[in-house]
Amino acid sequence: MTPIDDTHDPALRSWVESANDADTDFPLQNLPLGMFRGAGETGVLRAGVAIGDQVLDLHAAAGAALLDDAVAASLGGQLDGTLNTFMALGAPARQALRSALSAGLREGAPRQADWQRCMHAASSVEMGLPCRISDYTDFYAGIHHARAVGKLFRPDNPLLPNYTWVPSGYHGRASSIGVSGQTFRRPRGQTKAADAPMPEFGPSKRIDYELELGLFIGRGNALGEPIAIERSEDHACGVVLLNDWSARDIQAWEYQPLGPFLAKSFATTISPWIVTLEALAPFRSPFTRPAEDPKPLPYLDSADNRERGAVDIGFEVLLQTRAMRAAGLAPQSLMQSNFRDAYWTLAQMLTHHASNGCNLQAGDLLGSGTQSGPRPGQGGSLLELTDGGKTLLTLASGEQRRFLEDGDSVVLRGRCTRAGYRSIGFGACEGTVLAALTG
Ligand code: MN
Numbered sequence: 001m002t003p004i005d006d007t008h009d010p011a012l013r014s015w016v017e018s019a020n021d022a023d024t025d026f027p028l029q030n031l032p033l034g035m036f037r038g039a040g041e042t043g044v045l046r047a048g049v050a051i052g053d054q055v056l057d058l059h060a061a062a063g064a065a066l067l068d069d070a071v072a073a074s075l076g077g078q079l080d081g082t083l084n085t086f087m088a089l090g091a092p093a094r095q096a097l098r099s100a101l102s103a104g105l106r107e108g109a110p111r112q113a114d115w116q117r118c119m120h121a122a123s124s125v126e127m128g129l130p131c132r133i134s135d136y137t138d139f140y141a142g143i144h145h146a147r148a149v150g151k152l153f154r155p156d157n158p159l160l161p162n163y164t165w166v167p168s169g170y171h172g173r174a175s176s177i178g179v180s181g182q183t184f185r186r187p188r189g190q191t192k193a194a195d196a197p198m199p200e201f202g203p204s205k206r207i208d209y210e211l212e213l214g215l216f217i218g219r220g221n222a223l224g225e226p227i228a229i230e231r232s233e234d235h236a237c238g239v240v241l242l243n244d245w246s247a248r249d250i251q252a253w254e255y256q257p258l259g260p261f262l263a264k265s266f267a268t269t270i271s272p273w274i275v276t277l278e279a280l281a282p283f284r285s286p287f288t289r290p291a292e293d294p295k296p297l298p299y300l301d302s303a304d305n306r307e308r309g310a311v312d313i314g315f316e317v318l319l320q321t322r323a324m325r326a327a328g329l330a331p332q333s334l335m336q337s338n339f340r341d342a343y344w345t346l347a348q349m350l351t352h353h354a355s356n357g358c359n360l361q362a363g364d365l366l367g368s369g370t371q372s373g374p375r376p377g378q379g380g381s382l383l384e385l386t387d388g389g390k391t392l393l394t395l396a397s398g399e400q401r402r403f404l405e406d407g408d409s410v411v412l413r414g415r416c417t418r419a420g421y422r423s424i425g426f427g428a429c430e431g432t433v434l435a436a437l438t439g
Contacts, residue, residue, distance in 0.1 A: 001233055001304050002091070002281040007031075007102040010422045014105045015112050016119070018052030025415070025425025026050040031101050032273035032426075033083060033238070036125040045081040045128040050273050050427065051105055053122050058097075060118035061104075066111060071100050083131045083274070087237045088362035090219035091277070094237070098278050127179050127272035130240075131216065131363035136177060136268070137353060138212070138244055138260075138367035139169040143343035145210075145370035145380055152388040164294050167344040167352040172244075172367065173265035180429045184267035186406060186436035189250035199253060203436035206248035206389060207404040211317050211380035211412055213339055213368040214242035214270050215346050223359040229302045232347040235360060238276035239346075241315075241412040241429035242367050243269040248383055248403065269431035270365075271412070279424055283416040284308035287345050299355060300348045309345035314338050314415050315371055317380065322407025324397050331411050332396055337373035337380060406435045 013020050014028040035045035036055055047058040062072035074093040150158030192199035218237030221227050251263030287309035318331035370380040379385045382403050386393055389402040414426035
């Protein structure tokens with residue numbers, strides 16, 4: 001697994017002053033990758049790295065000979081507006097880039113004026129998708145969510161018997177994935193009230209969010225060649241926050257027998273910066289299970305996975321209604337949870353996905369499933385926080401919610417914190433529900 005090295009030294013400071021703020025998501029120890037262009041521009045997206053409140057243009061840095069030839073060559077394919085080619089190179093290329101950036105951006109580094117000319121204020125750029133996402137799969141690795149939602153549908157049997165054995169997932173829709181700032185129309189679809197004789201077609205009345213982590217694949221595998229769990233993280237690039245927007249009334253009517261379909265495919269929002277596996281190295285934790293639960297089958301088990309398969313990522317969900325925005329009120333926190341509590345690790349999900357020979361490709365996205373915590377009030381969706389829409393959530397503004405209203409914005413946040421290491425964050429993953437299409 002990814003080693004801890006001098007790029008994680010908590011004493012490192014950057015000559016980019018804002019990167020030294022205690023609260024920044026993007027200190028020198030993070031260095032997440034994304035694609036950007038000037039706000040309002042229409043040109044091709046450029047590869048960048050977030051540092052404090054700045055974005056470093058990697059092409060410009062390569063062009064100014066600030067990166068050595070091998071690192072510059074690894075970025076050479078990026079002028080197509082995606083990171084896929086670089087991601088496919090895997091960990092060695094990411095680690096070489098990380099080392100070069102860590103050296104060039106730290107205090108006392110030479111050629112600071114040259115680096116500075118490759119920087120843009122983050123407030124002056126807009127972010128695009130970091131890569132071309134050919135396939136998107138959403139897992140169901142949050143057991144507290146699975147149990148809470150299962151209880152709503154099957155009070156006597158909340159967790160299906162395969163849950164503790166199989167990392168379940170469904171194949172999601174890649175074309176409707178957008179980055180933070182995404183807006184989408186409230187979808188229309190078929191719904192059926194329990195006591196209605198037949199379904200109706202119209203705007204969903206139960207729009208919800210799901211707090212998830214997204215894993216981007218780096219190096220792919222050939223069709224027919226599974227990925228052993230001991231090597232699964234060689235195929236992972238990094239993670240983002242992911243909001244799997246869900247229309248619960250459409251979902252309830254359509255989900256049997258083949259699972260989610262139009263209830264999920266209308267929009268998915270991710271945070272724009274890929275936090276690399278290298279940046280996450282200090283925040284790894286042991287993967288544990290309750291003693292009474294089955295041990296994972298051998299193909300989903302390894303010493304490394306047991307010792308540090310989990311990742312300690314603190315999550316938060318915030319809501320800002322249209323009225324709150326108009327009144328200048330900040331988004332209100334609804335809950336907090338931690339990715340440590342996931343029932344399956346990233347390595348297990350990745351290995352399971354390829355275990356039948358399915359080929360994963362650079363830029364494929366794997367969602368973690370909703371990351372609810374074990375305690376009441378830690379539901380990662382409104383479905384849980386309002387007990388299936390039966391109770392009302394009262395906001396500080398005095399407004400109440402069962403599900404999302406038009407104009408509501410949901411913000412996901414994530415942050416890794418561990419004593420002895422510099423905290424890193426993800427930036428915002430924000431999306432807004434607009435009124436339904438009419439007609
Ligand atoms: Mn989901």
